[in-house]
Amino acid sequence: MKFFTAASIIALSVAAALPPAAVAADKPVVGLVMKSLANDFFKNMLEGAEAHEKKRGDYELKAIGMQNETDFESQLNGVENFITQGVDAIVIAPADSRAMVTPLKKAMDAGITVVNFDVSLDEQAKKDAGIDLAFVGPDNRGGAKMVGEALAKSLGAGGKVVILEGNPGADNAAQRKLGFEDAIAEGKLDLLDSRTAHWETEEANSVFSTMLTAHPDIQGVMAANDSMAIGVIKALDVAGRSDIKVVGFDNVPAVAPLVKDGKLLATVDQFGSQMAADAIDKALEVVAGGPKLEGWVKTNIELVTKDNVK
Amino acid sequence: MMQALDKTTLNAPTEATVSGMSMKLLLRDAGIGIALLLLIVFFSLSTEHFLTSNNISNILTQITINLILAIGMTFVILIGGIDLSVGSMLAFCAVVAGTVLTIPELSVFQAVGLATLAAIGTGVVCGFLNGWISAFWGLPSFIVTLGMLNIARGAALQVTDARTIYSFPPSFNAFGSQMVVGVPVVFLIALVLVAVAWFVLSKTVFGRLLYGIGNNEEAVRLAGHSLMFYKVAAFTIAGALVGIAAMIYMARLNIASPIIGIGFELNAIAAVIIGGTSLNGGRGTVVGTLLGACIIGVLANGLILFGLSDFMRQMITGVVIILAVIIDKYRERITAS
Numbered sequence: 001m002k003f004f005t006a007a008s009i010i011a012l013s014v015a016a017a018l019p020p021a022a023v024a025a026d027k028p029v030v031g032l033v034m035k036s037l038a039n040d041f042f043k044n045m046l047e048g049a050e051a052h053e054k055k056r057g058d059y060e061l062k063a064i065g066m067q068n069e070t071d072f073e074s075q076l077n078g079v080e081n082f083i084t085q086g087v088d089a090i091v092i093a094p095a096d097s098r099a100m101v102t103p104l105k106k107a108m109d110a111g112i113t114v115v116n117f118d119v120s121l122d123e124q125a126k127k128d129a130g131i132d133l134a135f136v137g138p139d140n141r142g143g144a145k146m147v148g149e150a151l152a153k154s155l156g157a158g159g160k161v162v163i164l165e166g167n168p169g170a171d172n173a174a175q176r177k178l179g180f181e182d183a184i185a186e187g188k189l190d191l192l193d194s195r196t197a198h199w200e201t202e203e204a205n206s207v208f209s210t211m212l213t214a215h216p217d218i219q220g221v222m223a224a225n226d227s228m229a230i231g232v233i234k235a236l237d238v239a240g241r242s243d244i245k246v247v248g249f250d251n252v253p254a255v256a257p258l259v260k261d262g263k264l265l266a267t268v269d270q271f272g273s274q275m276a277a278d279a280i281d282k283a284l285e286v287v288a289g290g291p292k293l294e295g296w297v298k299t300n301i302e303l304v305t306k307d308n309v310k
Numbered sequence: 311m312m313q314a315l316d317k318t319t320l321n322a323p324t325e326a327t328v329s330g331m332s333m334k335l336l337l338r339d340a341g342i343g344i345a346l347l348l349l350i351v352f353f354s355l356s357t358e359h360f361l362t363s364n365n366i367s368n369i370l371t372q373i374t375i376n377l378i379l380a381i382g383m384t385f386v387i388l389i390g391g392i393d394l395s396v397g398s399m400l401a402f403c404a405v406v407a408g409t410v411l412t413i414p415e416l417s418v419f420q421a422v423g424l425a426t427l428a429a430i431g432t433g434v435v436c437g438f439l440n441g442w443i444s445a446f447w448g449l450p451s452f453i454v455t456l457g458m459l460n461i462a463r464g465a466a467l468q469v470t471d472a473r474t475i476y477s478f479p480p481s482f483n484a485f486g487s488q489m490v491v492g493v494p495v496v497f498l499i500a501l502v503l504v505a506v507a508w509f510v511l512s513k514t515v516f517g518r519l520l521y522g523i524g525n526n527e528e529a530v531r532l533a534g535h536s537l538m539f540y541k542v543a544a545f546t547i548a549g550a551l552v553g554i555a556a557m558i559y560m561a562r563l564n565i566a567s568p569i570i571g572i573g574f575e576l577n578a579i580a581a582v583i584i585g586g587t588s589l590n591g592g593r594g595t596v597v598g599t600l601l602g603a604c605i606i607g608v609l610a611n612g613l614i615l616f617g618l619s620d621f622m623r624q625m626i627t628g629v630v631i632i633l634a635v636i637i638d639k640y641r642e643r644i645t646a647s
Contacts, residue, residue, distance in 0.1 A: 039569055043472040168620065196620050201563050202570065206372040210614040213365045214357075227567075234563050238371075238487040239364075254476040254565060 028287050029060045030280055031082035033075060033092040035118070037065030040252045041272050042093075045118075048273030052280060059284055062087065072099045079103040083110050089283040091276065093118035097171040101125040104133070113286045115293065117279035119171050134293030136279040140175035141182070143268040143301045144224070147247045148183025150266040150303060151220045154245055157187065161220040162211050163194035164204050164228045173199075176224040176249060183222075192218060197228050204231030212239060221246045226255045226267055233263050251304045259309040266305045275299055341641065342586055342601040349605060353612035360615050363492045370497040371487075371562070373607035375400075377500045377600065378555040379574060380581035381507050382437075382548030384599045387582050388511070389523045389544045390591025391444065391451035395458035396552050397574035399436045401567070402462040403429040403556035408475035408566030411482065418479040425560075430553035436462055437549015441542035451545070459575075466568035474567040478560060486561030496558045503551065507596040520544060524591025580627075581606055584634040586641070593642075605630065 032049055034042050046063055053061040062085075064078040075095045080103060082090050090107050094100035094116065101121055104114050108131060120135040152159065163180050166173030177194070184191050192215045197204035204223065208231065212218055221244060223229035229248030236244055248255060251269035258264040278299055286293060302308075353360040379396050386393045407429035411421050440458050444451040488495040511517035522530045523540055531537050560566050585602025587594025609630060613623045 037467075037472060039567075040473055195614070200570075200572075201565060201567070202375070202559065205563060206368075206610070207614065209368045209372065210365075210611045213359045213362070213368060213611075214615045214617075216359075230565060231563060234487075252474065254474045257477060 027058060027060050028088040028284060029062060029085075030283060031078075031085070031087040031090045032061060032063040032276060032280070033078050033082070033090060034063060034065040034276075035075070035093045035095050036071075040254075041250055044273040045093075045276045049276040049280060052277035056284075059280070061280070066095065072096050075100065076103050079107060083107050083112065086110075087112060088287050089113040089115065089280075091115045091117060091279045091283050093276075094121055096169075097122040098125040101129045101131070105129045105131050108133075113283050115279050115283040115286075117275055117299075120296070122171070132294075134282075134295055134297060136282050136293070136297040136299065137275065138270040138299045138301045140172045141179040143270065144176040144179025144222070144249060145182040145186075146179075146301070146303050147249060147266050147268045148180045148222055149187060150305065151222060151245060151247045152183050152187025152189055154265060155187075155189065155220050158190060159187070159219045160190045160192050160215070160217050161222060162192050162208075162215065162218055164208065164221065164223040164232065165194060165196040166199050166224040166228075168196050173224055180222045180224075189220070197231070199225050199227055201227045201231040204228035205235050206231075208232045209235045209239070212236075212241070212244075218244055220244065223248045226250045226252045226264075229264055229267070230254060230258070233258055236263075256309055259304060259306060262306060266303055269302045269304050271300050271302070339586065339595055339597050339601065341637070342584070342598055342605070346601050346605050346608065349608050349612065353608065353615065357612065357615040360612055365611065365615075367489060367492050367494055369604075369607050369611045371494045372611065373603045374494065374496045374500045375555050375559055375562075376574070376577050376581055376606065377497075377603040378503060378551050378558065379578035380585075380599045380603050381500075381503055381596055382551035383575075383578045383582045384507065384585075384587055384594060384596050385511075385520065385544040385547050386451070387524075387579075387587050387589060388520050388591055388594060389541060390527070391541070391544065392579070392589075393437075393440060393451065393455045393545065393548050394575050395436065395440060395455040395462055396548065396578055397571035397576075398459045398462035398466065399433055399549065399552045400556050400559065400571035400574055401569065402436065402466040402469075403432045403553045404560055404566040404570060405466045405470045405475060405568050406432045407553075407556060408478070408560060409469065411478050411560070411566075412475060418481055421479060422482050426553075426557055429556045430550050433549035433551070433553030433556070434546055435549070437546040437552070438542060440549070441545030442538075444545070445538045445541040463568070470568045472568055474565055476565045478564055482561055483564045486558065486564070496562065499554070499558065501600075503554070504596055504600050511596055516540075516543070521592055524588075524593070526592075577606065580631050583638075584631060586634075586638055588638065588642070602634075 034046060036042050037046060042065065049061060066074045072095045079090060083106060090112055097119060108114050114133060115136055116133050117136040120137060121133060126133055161184065163177060165177050193211050195207055197207045221232050223232055223246065226248040229246050232246050245265045247265050248267040251267045255264050255267055259267065282293055282297060359365055383393055407425040410428045411425040413421060436458060440455050443449065444454045486496060490498065519530060519535060519540055523537065527537060581602040582599050583589060584605050585598030587598060609627060613626060
């Protein structure tokens, strides 16, 4: 009991001390809200942002993340804490493209510059809330189409493919699926099945093994992220099917050897480490009195194959 | 000390009642076996590829990790506990072992040996803490293992700095997909573990006392046994099994990531419950757990072959879990009468 009292006193005093500290700093404070600090992609992104803070040296970075990609609530709390602390800008990769609109409106009403990156907020939800917010980020649909086209080119028209989707309901998962479908339509591929493996290696391994049993004539696989592509490639190794081609998304370090020895035909690099830094730059321009951001500020994406893998 | 067990105060079976008890347990397991058989017949008739040797070995590979976790969960649930931390512990064990496995100075033999020790050791420490903390302070294991769920996940992320470990020795990787007459070696390992667990639970005094604790903790204590020892042992066994599951995960998928295993505890609990083990403790068998894990695996595989959507598949799995508990209620009445 004594411990808890002591702990809560400390917690309260810390909470009380924070807002004045943030306001008193002469450098602008940027609150970075990440989706998850628990995977390579966001980890690189955070490190990129931290390096950027050191390099620029003219702002203070406060970063928060969540335990997993679907933990909306801690993200919501994070945004509210930043509002209370009175940060100058919030740069956010929303966990949910609709749920985060309301707290961000609150932040904008409080005079905070908000920049949305990585995953775009839902257009309709923004309209309903009466806010106009630009998006800094990659074209997930375009990237998926690009890597899907690489597969289509390698298979030729009539190639039989399956898709492994990300989390149902997640906007980037939906966008990537649409991009794959664009490539399938244009390349005249034949889509046999499309299922979610929730971004997970082990689940992708199991789900894909079963899809392969149902459709032994599969020629190509489009995985919405590299973690799932790794699970697919393991399943192909076990089944002894080196004839089936796989493409992924994200270019995580673990796939570099797979791209080199041809087991992964292609993946897409979204330059995650630069993405948060780019968004922070944009936010600071606005904080310094620059014009309001509008529409979609697209960030760089690149197709990674055997020829350019590092 | 063991002779001090008194049949009238303790619901746990003594020598005299063991054979009658085994008979009833056998009947219970037979019911679950029939349910599994019906599923297999259904999918064999309704889909083209279900009953092929390739698909069967796929299913066996796919259920292996859940089965090993569920064996440990059976020990914990039998004493009336629950372990919510196994998914996170799997990740923690895997990244510790993965770190050892990728030390370049070690030979493959040394690396795999040390990594296995590291994985099991990590699991044992976490499991021991789960059991000891719950027993020493008399806390519900639900809360203690909920804490461990966070501790182990955080530790896994801390150890790796949230990065994925990959590129294990090729021979270790190959082991993960080895077959013996169409049966995955990893599944055979799980079967051996089922056999050992079955022996421990049904043929040793230690095992019977675990049932006793689940049935009537007070009676076991009054009979002069250390509750602490048995509770800690059940959680520690569960932890050791998580370590083994982690090694198999790594051999199968060639990666160790701090974010693997999220929600695995729920699948393990589902296998145990579908297998007829009572959440109140004291009732159930590891053979039931094996059948429960098979039912989950057959459903996951068969429903995809059947062409059902992901969402329908999830709903049906939920329905099966609830059905299993309802059926268990009736079984309880029948075996009690």
